[in-house]
Amino acid sequence: MKYVWTLAPILAALVGMAAPAYAQDVATTLKKVEETGTFTIATRAASIPFNYLDDDNKQAGFAWEIAQRVADKVKATVSRKDVQIRTMEVTPQTRIPLVANQTIDLECSSTTHSLERENQVNFSTSFFVVGTRMLVPASSRIRNWDDIAGKNVVVSAGTTAERLLRRLNENKKWNVNIVLGKDIDNTFMTVQTGRAAAALMDDMVLHSLVARSRDPKEWNVVGDVLQPEAYACMLRKGDTEFKSLVDGVITGMMKSGEITNLYNKYFLSPIKVRGGFNINAAMSPVIRDLIANPNDRVL
Structure with a gap:
């Protein structure tokens, strides 16, 4: 008993030393960008019209453009001016693990915000329903x-x-x-x-x-x-600073009308896939309500 009691303060001290290091590690997307000079965004090959490769083999999509606005904000926020934007293709099976282990900094596509997934990652303000x-x-x-x-x-x-x-x-x-x-x-x-x-x-x-x-x-x-x-962008769990930045970008796009313009571009106009096609899907009342009242709730 005496042996256990003697070790207790030492173990407590070790736990106390480890906890801040972990908290710092999971909440430093912007610090990571400043240190490495890179910001990594997930891409999808065929998540049309959210994140996909078009007929010119260029990345495009409603959610992809949101990710680009976030990348612009990151570059404007960090102290260094030589930040490079990197991309990494993901699948439905790999996207969550790659965000959770911090290989990817941001994933915006047709990814549903669920309570189960919150155990591994954080979600931004929703951008689609x-x-x-x-x-x-x-x-x-x-x-x-x-x-x-x-x-x-x-x-x-x-x-x-x-x-x-x-x-x-x-x-x-x-x-x-x-x-x-x-x-x-x-x-x-x-x-x-x-x-x-x-x-x-x-x-x-x-x-x-x-x-x-x-x-x-x-x-x-x-x-x-x-x-x-609800579709939302994924980011690493516990990174409240970066979530605030991403939420601010999406909410700002909603208030300025940019999200509505993107909707018109990808859902009501021809897009460059297989020679061009138009989804021709009018904006639903629930999406209009989301734009008017941004939130990050699970539906």
């Missing part, structure tokens, strides 16, 4: 969720849609065979080739897939919205 629905061939008899019972349904691996489908499949006893796609394009290809009867994704992503398909009339987006979800 979507709902989970299904994409089916126009000839399909699937119209709502109970119609998928006993069928193959594809969903992108590592997404909130995958977790939602698994939970409902178990609770509703649908006996669905869940097929996992590696990304958005692969998920669409799976239902295109008949290996799945339906594809489960966020509704705006589904509308973009339909718009850029060979014949949009061949596809329907169906099913009641299962759950609304």
